[in-house]
Amino acid sequence: MSELLVSGGRVLRPDLTVERADVLVDQDSGDVAAVGEPGALSGDDELDASEGLVVPGLVNAHTHVAMTLLRGYADDKPLDAWLQEDIWPVEAELTPKDVRAGAELGLVEMIKSGTTALSDMYFHVDEIAGAVEQAGLRAVLGHTAVTVGKDEADAREDVQQSLDVAERLDGAADGRIRTTFQPHSLTTVGEELLREFVPAANDAGRPIHLHANETSDEVGPIVDEHGKRPLEYADDLGVLGPDTWIAHGVHVDEREIELLADTDTGVAHCPASNMKLASGMAPVQELLDAGVTVGLGTDGAASNNDLSMFDEMRDAAMIGKLAAEDASAMAAASVVEIATAGGAELLGFDSGRIEAGANADLAVVDLDQPHLTPAHDLVSHLVYAASGSDVRHTVCDGTVLMRDRDVKPFDEATVVERADEHATALVGRATE
Ligand SMILES: N[C@@H](CCSC[C@H]1O[C@@H](n2cnc3c(=O)[nH]cnc32)[C@H](O)[C@@H]1O)C(=O)O
Numbered sequence: 001m002s003e004l005l006v007s008g009g010r011v012l013r014p015d016l017t018v019e020r021a022d023v024l025v026d027q028d029s030g031d032v033a034a035v036g037e038p039g040a041l042s043g044d045d046e047l048d049a050s051e052g053l054v055v056p057g058l059v060n061a062h063t064h065v066a067m068t069l070l071r072g073y074a075d076d077k078p079l080d081a082w083l084q085e086d087i088w089p090v091e092a093e094l095t096p097k098d099v100r101a102g103a104e105l106g107l108v109e110m111i112k113s114g115t116t117a118l119s120d121m122y123f124h125v126d127e128i129a130g131a132v133e134q135a136g137l138r139a140v141l142g143h144t145a146v147t148v149g150k151d152e153a154d155a156r157e158d159v160q161q162s163l164d165v166a167e168r169l170d171g172a173a174d175g176r177i178r179t180t181f182q183p184h185s186l187t188t189v190g191e192e193l194l195r196e197f198v199p200a201a202n203d204a205g206r207p208i209h210l211h212a213n214e215t216s217d218e219v220g221p222i223v224d225e226h227g228k229r230p231l232e233y234a235d236d237l238g239v240l241g242p243d244t245w246i247a248h249g250v251h252v253d254e255r256e257i258e259l260l261a262d263t264d265t266g267v268a269h270c271p272a273s274n275m276k277l278a279s280g281m282a283p284v285q286e287l288l289d290a291g292v293t294v295g296l297g298t299d300g301a302a303s304n305n306d307l308s309m310f311d312e313m314r315d316a317a318m319i320g321k322l323a324a325e326d327a328s329a330m331a332a333a334s335v336v337e338i339a340t341a342g343g344a345e346l347l348g349f350d351s352g353r354i355e356a357g358a359n360a361d362l363a364v365v366d367l368d369q370p371h372l373t374p375a376h377d378l379v380s381h382l383v384y385a386a387s388g389s390d391v392r393h394t395v396c397d398g399t400v401l402m403r404d405r406d407v408k409p410f411d412e413a414t415v416v417e418r419a420d421e422h423a424t425a426l427v428g429r430a431t432e
């Protein structure tokens with residue numbers, strides 16, 4: 001048995017208290033074997049956590065990891081125009097190799113900022129799965145179906161593909177990859193196909209992930225057409241349930257919040273994307289108070305524009321207070337909770353907490369820095385003062401993915417260079 005000792009630091013416990021402790025990782029099972037008194041445990045290999053805080057690996061509950069290729073390509077526009085005028089025309093030119101290059105870049109960025117699990121929505125998913133397998137991360141993947149603007153045969157083919165890809169890739173990378181059925185949103189996939197395929201996904205036991213209630217522009221047409229709120233329509237279609245989580249949930253009314261709680265449907269909150277596209281402020285504190293399971297997501301790098309969950313935590317705290325008009329809303333502990341245990345619950349991974357028996361998915365944050373001094377409250381620091389570049393080591397499934405900022409599964413310089421080349425050629429093709 002090979003064991004890794006994360007030693008000399010402080011550890012963020014599941015109840016969000018901090019104590020001096022060492023963490024012993026069983027690298028064969030990929031689980032935490034024990035959390036013990038400093039110096040009491042020993043392993044074959046050691047990871048130095050002195051002057052550091054060991055935290056659960058962050059869980060990015062909604063992203064499009066390959067969209068790193070479009071980082072900074074189209075900014076300062078609302079969702080609808082941004083997608084239709086800029087993003088979709090370029091995405092139409094994406095090749096599988098582009099997606100692989102963009103995904104690798106995004107995954108390197110995640111490893112460097114302490115993220116160990118992600119929920120992704122995209123296409124050419126085999127390439128994303130290959131990149132995740134190489135990265136050593138944990139992911140929930142899927143093929144996102146869009147039917148607007150497609151003829152009947154293409155539309156059906158796309159939705160069928162979402163179901164097929166989910167079935168084929170579930171359990172890949174030694175179980176680190178799980179899958180979801182993914183209608184893009186309630187307005188971009190037609191009702192007939194939703195009525196046919198959602199029950200099929202449910203019958204297959206496939207979790208569902210989709211964008212919903214992101215902008216007010218998408219709520220109106222659903223109310224006009226179906227005479228009900230988007231999440232009532234979703235419920236009617238069989239979309240809601242304990243295995244489903246929606247991205248955004250910005251424009252939800254009281255009844256919809258109740259519906260989310262009653263059906264145990266989760267929400268991936270994406271504050272940076274919501275601010276940047278001026279989509280609105282999600283009532284996250286209200287969702288939490290109603291008992292809804294909430295995770296935190298960056299969304300894609302074209303609407304953020306980075307994939308750091310540290311930035312996202314700060315944004316969640318800030319906009320959460322503004323939305324509630326209450327400075328005590330989305331307190332630091334709640335934010336850390338959604339970025340770790342909350343996201344893990346949505347994705348269905350036994351991660352998001354450092355405890356014997358849980359997945360050994362963790363990051364060590366370097367506290368020995370001016371902007372993290374003094375150390376009155378380390379949970380506060382994680383949300384309000386730390387950044388992704390403060391992460392010293394990242395471990396997923398018991399494997400060290402970054403040691404002293406050196407990313408192990410990839411040659412970082414090669415990944416950066418390749419992504420840059422692919423992005424430049426892609427935009428060239430799309431605009432020629
Ligand atoms: N474009 C493909 C499938 C869509 S993949 C998932 C899509 O979500 C898009 N996307 C990224 N961020 C957002 C968002 O915030 N709201 C809605 N869609 C988004 C992203 O650009 C990508 O096109 C097709 O037409 O078949």
Ligand SMILES: [Zn+2]
Pocket residue numbers: 062063064211247299300
């Ligand atoms: Zn999205």
